[in-house]
Amino acid sequence: xxxxxxxxxxxxxxxxxxxxxLLIDLALxxxxxxxxxxISSLGQFPSYLFSVLLWFLITLVIxxxxxxxxxxxIIIWKFASSVxxxxxxxxxxxxxxxxxxxxSVLVKYANENVESLISLRQLPLGIYFTELxxxxxxxxxxxxxxxxxxxxxxxxxxxxxxxxxxxxVMIIGCGYTGNFxxxxxxxxxxxxxxxxxxxxDDPFKIGQMFNNIPVVGGCDTISENVKKYKIxxxxxxxxxxxxxxxxxxxxxxxxxxxxxxxxxxxxEIMNNAISPSQTRDIDINDLxxxxxxxxxxxxxxxxxxxxxxxxxxxxxxxxxxxxxxxxKHSPKKLIIFDIYENSAYELQTELxxxxxxxxxxxxxxxxxxxxxxxxxxxxxxxxxxxxxxxHKHVPLMEDSPNEAIKNNILGTYxxxxxxxxxxxxxxxxxxxxxxxxxxNIMGATKRVCEMIIQCFNTHSSCEYVAVxxxxxxxxxxxxxxxxxxxxxxxxxxxxxxxxxxxxxxxxPEAVSLVLEAGAKAKGGEIFVLDMGQxxxxxxxxxxxxxxxxxxxxxxxxxxxxxxxxGEKLYEELLMDEEGLASTENxxxxxxxxxxxxxxxxxxxxxxxxxxxxxxxxxxxxxxxxLVPSYTYKSExxxxxx
Numbered sequence: 001x002x003x004x005x006x007x008x009x010x011x012x013x014x015x016x017x018x019x020x021x022l023l024i025d026l027a028l029x030x031x032x033x034x035x036x037x038x039i040s041s042l043g044q045f046p047s048y049l050f051s052v053l054l055w056f057l058i059t060l061v062i063x064x065x066x067x068x069x070x071x072x073x074i075i076i077w078k079f080a081s082s083v084x085x086x087x088x089x090x091x092x093x094x095x096x097x098x099x100x101x102x103x104s105v106l107v108k109y110a111n112e113n114v115e116s117l118i119s120l121r122q123l124p125l126g127i128y129f130t131e132l133x134x135x136x137x138x139x140x141x142x143x144x145x146x147x148x149x150x151x152x153x154x155x156x157x158x159x160x161x162x163x164x165x166x167x168x169v170m171i172i173g174c175g176y177t178g179n180f181x182x183x184x185x186x187x188x189x190x191x192x193x194x195x196x197x198x199x200x201d202d203p204f205k206i207g208q209m210f211n212n213i214p215v216v217g218g219c220d221t222i223s224e225n226v227k228k229y230k231i232x233x234x235x236x237x238x239x240x241x242x243x244x245x246x247x248x249x250x251x252x253x254x255x256x257x258x259x260x261x262x263x264x265x266x267x268e269i270m271n272n273a274i275s276p277s278q279t280r281d282i283d284i285n286d287l288x289x290x291x292x293x294x295x296x297x298x299x300x301x302x303x304x305x306x307x308x309x310x311x312x313x314x315x316x317x318x319x320x321x322x323x324x325x326x327x328k329h330s331p332k333k334l335i336i337f338d339i340y341e342n343s344a345y346e347l348q349t350e351l352x353x354x355x356x357x358x359x360x361x362x363x364x365x366x367x368x369x370x371x372x373x374x375x376x377x378x379x380x381x382x383x384x385x386x387x388x389x390x391h392k393h394v395p396l397m398e399d400s401p402n403e404a405i406k407n408n409i410l411g412t413y414x415x416x417x418x419x420x421x422x423x424x425x426x427x428x429x430x431x432x433x434x435x436x437x438x439x440n441i442m443g444a445t446k447r448v449c450e451m452i453i454q455c456f457n458t459h460s461s462c463e464y465v466a467v468x469x470x471x472x473x474x475x476x477x478x479x480x481x482x483x484x485x486x487x488x489x490x491x492x493x494x495x496x497x498x499x500x501x502x503x504x505x506x507x508p509e510a511v512s513l514v515l516e517a518g519a520k521a522k523g524g525e526i527f528v529l530d531m532g533q534x535x536x537x538x539x540x541x542x543x544x545x546x547x548x549x550x551x552x553x554x555x556x557x558x559x560x561x562x563x564x565x566g567e568k569l570y571e572e573l574l575m576d577e578e579g580l581a582s583t584e585n586x587x588x589x590x591x592x593x594x595x596x597x598x599x600x601x602x603x604x605x606x607x608x609x610x611x612x613x614x615x616x617x618x619x620x621x622x623x624x625x626l627v628p629s630y631t632y633k634s635e636x637x638x639x640x641x
Contacts, residue, residue, distance in 0.1 A: 022064070022067055022068070024142060025063075025067065025072075025139060025142070026060060026063060026064060028135065028138045028139055028142060029059065029060075029063055029135050029138075029139075030056065030059075030060070031138065032131050032134035032135040032137075032138055033052075033055070033056060033059060033131050033135075035130075035131075035134050036127050036128075036130035036131035036134055037052050037127060037131075039130055048121055048123060050120055051103075051107060051120045051121045051122070051123055052123070054103060054106065054107070054120065055099070055103045055123060058099055058102050058103050058106070059095075059099045059103075062095050062098055062099045062102065063095045063099070066091055066094065066095040066098075067091065067095075070087065070091045072087070072088055072091055072092075088143075089136075092135070092136065092139065093132070096128070096131070096132050096135070100128040103123070104122060104123075107120045107121070107122055107123075108122070166191070166192060166193060166194035167192060167193055167194065167232040167233050168194050168196040168229055168230050168231050168232050168233070169185075169193040169194060169195050169196060169231065169232070169233045169234070169235060170196060170197055170198070170199060170222070170225065170226065170229065170231045170233070170234045170235070170258075171195060171197075171198045171199070171213075171235050171237055172198075172199045172200075172219070172222075172234060172235065172236045172237060172238060172249065172253070173198075173199070173200060173236070173237040173238035174198050174200040174202070174205050174210055174215055175200075175237075175238065175239070176239065177237040177238065177239045177263050177264075178198065178200075178237040178238070178263075180237075180263070181235060181237050181263045181279070182195055182198075182210070182213065193233065193235075195213050196213070196229040196230075196231060197213065197214055197215075197216045197225055197229045197231075198210055198213055198214065198215045198216065199215075199216065199217060199218065199219055199221065199222055199225065200215050200218065201218040201219055203218075206218065216228075216229075219249050219252065222234070222249075222252050222253060222256065223252070223255070223256055226256045226258060231256070231258055232258060232259065233258060233259045233260075233261065234253045234256070234258045234259070234260045234261070235261050235262070235263055235279055236249070236250060236253065236260065236261070236262040236263065236282070237262075237263040246286065247286065250262075250282055250286050251543070251546070254282070254546050254547055255546060257549065259281075260281070260282050261279035261280060261281055261282065262279060262280060262281075262282050262286065263279050264279075264280075282547070284473065284480060284540070284543060284544055284547060295512035295513055295515070295516045295585070296516050296519075296584070296585065297512075299516060299519050299520065300325075300329055300512070300515045300516055300519050301329045301330065302519075303384075303515075303518070303519035304326055304329040304330070304331050304384070304515070304519070305329055305330045305331065306330070306331070306332050307331055307332055307383040307384055308331065308332050308333040308335070308380060308381065308382045308383050308384075309326050309331045309333070309334050309335065309382060309383065309384045309385075309386065310335040310337060310376075310377075310380070310382040310384070310385045310386070311323050311326070311334070311335070311336055311337065311385075311386045311388060312337045312338070312367055312385070312386070312387050312388055312389035312415065313337075313338055313387070313388035313389030313390065314335075314336030314337055314338050314344060314347065314362075314388070315336065315338035315340050315342075315343030315344040315346070315347055316338070316343065316388060316389075317472065317507055318388045318430055318472065318507065318510070318511065318514075319336075319338065319386075319388035319389070320343070320347045321507045321508060321510075321511040322386050322388060322511050322514065322515070323336055323347060323351065324350075324351070324354075325508070325511055325512060325515060326386075326515070327351055327354070327355045327358050327360075328355070329515075331358075331359075332359065333359040333360075333361065333380070334351075334358060334359065334360050334361070335361045335362075335363065335376075335380055335382060336348065336360070336361070336362045336363065337363050337364075337365060337367075337376065337389070338362075338363075338364065338365075338389070339364065339365065339366045339389070341364050344362050344364060345362070347362075348360065348362045361380070363376060366389075366407075366411070367387075367389050367407070367411035367412070367414060367415045368406055368407060368410060368411045368414065369414075370414045370418070373414055373415055373418045374418050374421070374422075377418050377419065377421075377422040377424070378422055381422060381423065382424055383424065383425045383426070384424070384425065384426045384427075384428070384518070385415070385419055385424055385426070385427045385428065386428050386430070386514070386518065387412065387415060387427065387428065387429045387430060388430045389407070389411060390407060390408050390411075390412075390430070390446070390449075391403060391404050391407045391408055391442065392432070392442060393442070394434070394440045394442050394443075394564070394565075394566050394567060395564045395565055395566065395567075397440065397441050397442040397445075397566075398440055398441060398442075398564075398565040398566045398633075399565075401441040401619060401620055402612045402613070402614075402615055402617075402619055404441045404442055404445045405441075405445060405608055405612050405619055405623070406612050408442070408445035408446060408448075408449060409445050409448050409449060409452075409605065409608060409623075410605070410608065410609055410612070412429065412449040412452055412453075413452055413605055416452055416453060416456050416464065417456075419460075419462050419464075420456060420459075420460040420461075420462050423461070423462075424462045425461075425462060425463065426462065426463045426464075426465070426518065426521065427453065427462055427463070427464045427465070428465055428466075428467060428514065428517075428518035428521070429449060429450070429453055429464070429465070429466045429467070430466075430467060430514065431446050431449065431450055431466040431467060431468040431469075431526070432446050432468060432469070432470075433468060433469065433470045433503065433531075434446065434568075435447040435449075435450060435468060436468075437629045437630075438627060438629065438630045438631075439566050439567070439568050439630075439631050439632070440565070440566025440567070440632070441566065441620060441623065441632070442566070443566075443630075444620070444623045444624075444627050444630040444632075445623065447626075447627045447630070448601075448605075448623065448626050448627060449466070450466045450468075450526055451594075451596050451601055451626065452601070452605075453465065453466055454466075454524055454526075454593050454594070454596060455596055455598045455601060455602075457523045457524040458524070462523075463521055463522065463523030463524075464523060464524065465517070465518065465521040465523065465524065465525045465526070465527060466525075466526045466527065467513070467514045467517050467518065467526075467527045467529065468526055468527065468528050468529065468591075469503075469505060469510050469513070469514075469528075469529035469531060470502060470503030470504065470505065470529075470531045471502045471503060471504050471505075472504070472505055472506065472507045472510050473504055473505070473506050473507065479537060479540065479541075480540075480544070482494075483540075483541055483544050483545075484544065484548070486556075487544065487545055487548050487550065487556055488548075490556070491555075491556040491557045491558075492556070492557040492558060492559040493541045493544075493545065493556060493557070493558050493559070494558075494559050494560075494561050495537050495538050495541055495558055495559070495560055495561070496537070496560065496561050496562060496563050496564060496567060497537075497560060497562070497563055497569060498538050498560055499536070499538075499569055500536070500537045500538075500563070500567075500569050500570070501534040501535060501536050501537065501569070501570050502534060502535060502537060502570075503531030503534050503535070504531065504535050504540075505529070505531050510529065513529050513585070513587055513588055514529075516585060516588065517529070517583075517588050520583065520584075520588075524593050525590045525591070525593070526590070526591040526593070527583075527588055527589070527590055527591075528580070528588075528589045528590070528591055529587060529588060529589075530586065530587045530588070530589060534570065538558070541558055542558070545558075565633060566632070566633070600625070600626070601626060604622050604625055604626050607622055608622055608623075620632050
């Protein structure tokens with residue numbers, strides 16, 4: 001059997017043995033009564049002897065009973081809030097006053113009604129109040145001792161010492177979240193962390209000790225204190241902080257070369273039962289300086305619940321996240337439709353494990369195939385379609401424009417037509433900021449798709465809408481996976497232009513807004529998601545290099561390769577002529593529908609369907625007839641000549 005130290009014995013007594021704490025409380029109260037009696041009674045003590053003994057007995061019974069009923073003795077003072085302290089003071093004061101009054105009444109009654117050789121005298125009021133003061137003082141000291149023992153055992157190492165393989169840790173933030181993460185480490189003897197120091201910008205905390213750990217300075221001293229305390233790990237533990245300020249602090253942490261983690265927020269700890277020790281590595285999202293985007297989850301649930309939902313392109317980065325979030329909102333049935341069986345199979349396996357109660361169907365096929373689409377919609381009769389299937393890679397589509405037309409324009413047209421035919425109630429198409437004043441065929445085809453759904457909306461009982469947004473972090477074809485591969489290979493990291501900017505949003509954020517916009521649609525709208533402030537791709541590359549532990553420009557070089565075919569320096573989210581209207585969610589806006597020449601639209605689509613299999617034909621000329629703002633390389637070269 002392991003030998004227990006004296007400190008551990010104390011912990012077991014104070015923390016786990018409520019009866020022991022109660023007995024100590026009563027002993028301290030008796031001691032304070034004895035002191036107050038000696039002070040108040042002076043030389044008259046013998047004449048008060050029996051009255052004092054009765055007071056002691058009454059007090060023991062009342063205090064013991066009240067403490068037990070109120071459960072004061074089993075409060076864990078380490079986590080005691082102001083409510084607990086108020087409860088303690090209230091119960092103690094009430095017990096003291098009750099004891100005084102009961103004693104006074106009994107003495108008076110005994111002297112008037114009971115014949116006895118023993119004379120009971122009323123105690124002077126001063127003795128009660130003196131006892132109240134001494135008891136409160138002694139019990140407060142005892143509570144401080146209990147709290148100190150609960151905090152500091154079994155943690156006995158000194159701040160700054162790195163022992164038994166523990167890593168020295170710096171905590172950023174001495175608030176609620178920092179409090180949780182520190183306490184969790186201190187009370188866990190198996191913790192891999194030795195909390196060495198705390199950083200906090202509050203000048204009143206700097207120089208103070210927090211559970212024997214020094215608050216050594218503000219965020220401007222992170223680098224010097226990392227060296228001073230030989231820090232290996234930095235844990236960011238501030239919950240509610242402006243995203244830009246948080247990003248700046250995290251960049252300072254990353255630049256030290258330490259492992260940087262972020263603690264769960266106080267709300268996550270309280271609401272989701274997440275342990276404070278469940279830190280996560282920071283990622284590029286933390287360094288972007290963006291505020292997190294929130295959606296109306298109840299509205300989404302009410303819309304999706306009990307419905308049959310079809311997601312085209314369900315295996316892709318956007319489509320798969322749509323499926324994950326829809327699965328959480330209790331649909332009647334979820335249908336995944338994708339041409340690529342590997343990603344569809346992986347998503348199927350994931351959802352079956354995560355949502356075993358979900359009625360899930362996974363089908364392989366293409367939106368280009370009219371017969372396949374018609375059979376699918378006729379059999380399953382979906383209430384809602386989220387159309388995410390599309391070719392999206394700009395440079396590849398520049399080299400294969402006919403494929404962009406086949407998949408994006410004609411695939412969407414066939415699906416939209418079938419949705420109208422089979423009574424789909426709502427059709428939500430995923431669009432892109434590249435549809436605005438497009439300089440590439442991918443964006444131009446997406447603009448034509450927006451025109452198709454707006455035309456069908458005017459004639460169909462189905463409500464057709466589009467949701468337009470910019471780049472999503474981590475999606476297939478985004479710069480983040482490419483940059484990571486280049487960094488792991490030792491560089492260089494390739495950026496097309498030093499001034500190129502893009503709007504970014506995480507995949508879950510974008511999808512949650514797509515679901516909310518789709519739920520609130522009335523038909524015909526082009527919803528535009530507010531992507532926040534644009535980000536320079538060069539800054540993104542520098543941040544990612546730093547985050548992965550390298551020095552930009554020294555360890556990993558950055559090369560500029562020039563804009564690719566069809567690529568803009570910046571993307572636009574809204575055409576000028578569309579205007580902009582707000583919604584209940586400040587992140588979702590609505591572009592007013594444009595006047596569209598429907599006869600011309602469907603005539604050109606029919607012509608595209610005839611000519612798209614001829615790779616020698618420049619079908620971009622036809623697309624430009626529908627999208628006059630579309631410009632492409634050959635046209636620019638002609639102008640230059």
